[in-house]
Amino acid sequence: MQSMLRRLPNARKICRTIGISLLAGGLFAQPAFSQSLEDIIAKGGCPDCDLRLRELRGLKLENADFSEAILRETDLKEAELANSNFREADLRRTELERAILSGSDFTEASMRGVDMEKADLARSRLKEADLRNADLNETNLAGSDLSGADLRQASLIRSDVSGALFRDAKMENVDFERSIMVGADFSNARLKNADLDRASAQGANFDGADLSGVRLSSANLTGASLRDTKLGDALLRHTKLAGADLTGASGLSPDRIIGACGDEKTKLPYGITLEPCT
Template identity: 50%
Template sequence: MKKIVLIGFLLLVVIAGGLLYWSDWADQTGERTDAGPMIERLRVEGVCEQCDLRFASLRELDLPQARLARSVLRDADLKYARLPDADFAKADLQRAEMEEADVAGANFTGALMLASDLEKGRATGAVFRDADIRNADLDRADLSGADFSDADLRNTGLKRSVLTGAVFRNAKLDGARLERARAAGADFTGARLPQADLDRIQAQGARFVDADLRGARLSHANLTGADLAGANLDQTTLQRTNLSGADLTGTKGLRQSRLSTACGDADTRLPPGLTIAPCRSAAPAGE
C-alpha cells in the first residue's frame, strides 16, 4: 500500500513539473491558452480593461471605441485592426504589431509603446501624451493632428509620416528619424531634437520655439514661415534649407557658416550680424 501511495505521489510530482515547464515554455514562445475568454469578452462587450492580452491575435479586429485602458497587450498582433476612438490609456503595448491599424482619435495617454510598430497606420487626432514610444516604428503613418505632448519618442522612426498640425510640445525626440515627413503647422515648442534627422522635412509654418536642435540634420528642409525663435541650433545642418519668412530671432549657437548654406528672403528674421542669401526659384522645398 505504501508503495502504491509513493508511486502515486511521484506521478503527481512529475505531472506538476511538466505543467510548470509547459506554462513557462508557453509564456516564452508566445503561446497563450487563457486569452480566449478575454478576447471574446472584448469582441462582444467592447471592454477589456486591465486584461492580460499578451501575444493575443487581434488582427483585423473591427471595434470602434474599444476600452482597453491599463491592459497588457505586449507582443499582441493588431495588424490591420480598426480601433478608432479606442481607449489605450496606460496600456502596455510594448512590441505590439499595429501595421496599417486605424486608431484615429484613440487615447494612448501614458501608454508603454516601446518598440511598437505602427508603420503605415492611421492615428489622426490620437492622443499620445506622456506615452513612452522609444524605438518605435511610425514610418509612413498618418499622425496629422495627433498630440505627442511630453511623450518620449527617442530613436523612433517617423520617416515619410504625416505630421500636419501634430503637437510635440516638450516631447523627447533625441535621435528620431523624420526624413521627408510632412509637418506643416506642427508644434515642436520646447521639444528635444538633438541629433534628430529632419532632412527634407516639409515643415511650413511649424513652431520650433525654444526647441533643442543641436546637431540635428535639416538639409533640404522646407521651413518657410516656421518659428524657430529661441531654438538651439548649435551644429545644426542647414544645407539648402529654405528659411523664407522664418523667425530665427534669439536662436542659440547659429553660425554664419551654417546659415550660408541655407536660403531665405526679405521676411526672414535673423539674429543681429547674420545674413542669408535669397532663395532661387528652384530652391529645394523638402521634396
C-alpha cells in the first residue's frame, strides 16, 4: 500500500488531511500511518505520520525526522528533540513547554496556537511558519530565522530573540514585553499595535517596518535602526533612543513622545526633538 501511495502525487498528503487510511482496498476512519512509540524511537522519527493527541511527553530523540507529520494537540512537553526536522508539520495547539528544540527546522510548519513556553528554539529555522496565537513566553529564539513567519497575536513576553531574523514577518498585535531583542532584524516586518514595553532592543534593525500604534514604553532602542518606519500613533514613553537612526520615519507625533531621550548621534525626522539621555 505504501509503495502505491508513493507513486501517486500528493496521495499521502490527501489521506492525511482527510484522516483516512487505505487498507486492503477499504476505507476506514482511522489515523493514517500511526506508529508506536518504540517504532518512532527505532526509526529516528516518523515523517508524514499521524500522531495527533499522542502522549509523547519527555521524548528524547536528537536529529529526529517529523517532516509533514501531524502532531496536532500532541503532548511533547519537556521533549528533547534538538536538531530535528519538522518541515511542513502540523503542530497546531501542540504542547511543547520546556522542550529542547534548538537547531531544529520548522520551515512552513502549521503552528497556530502552539504552546512553546520556556522552550529552547535557539538557532532554529521557522521561515514562513504559521505561529498565530502561539505561546512563546520566555522562549529562547536567539539566532533563529523567522523570516516571513506569521506571528499575529503571538505572545513572546520575556523571550530571548537576540540576533533573530523577522524580516517581512506578519506581527500585528504581537507581545514582546520585557523581551531581549538585541541585534534582531525586523526589517519590513508588520508590527502594527505590537507591545514592546521594557524591551531591550539595542542595535535592532526595524528599517521599513510598520510600527504604527506600537508601544515602546521604557524600551531601550540604543543604536537601533528605524529608517523609513511607519510610526503613526506609536507611544514613546521614556524610550531610550541614543544613537538610533530614525531617518525617513513617518507619522511620529510629538504629543506621543513622553520623556524619550536621545543623544548627539540620534537621527530624527524633521520637527522631532528629544531630551538628552543621562
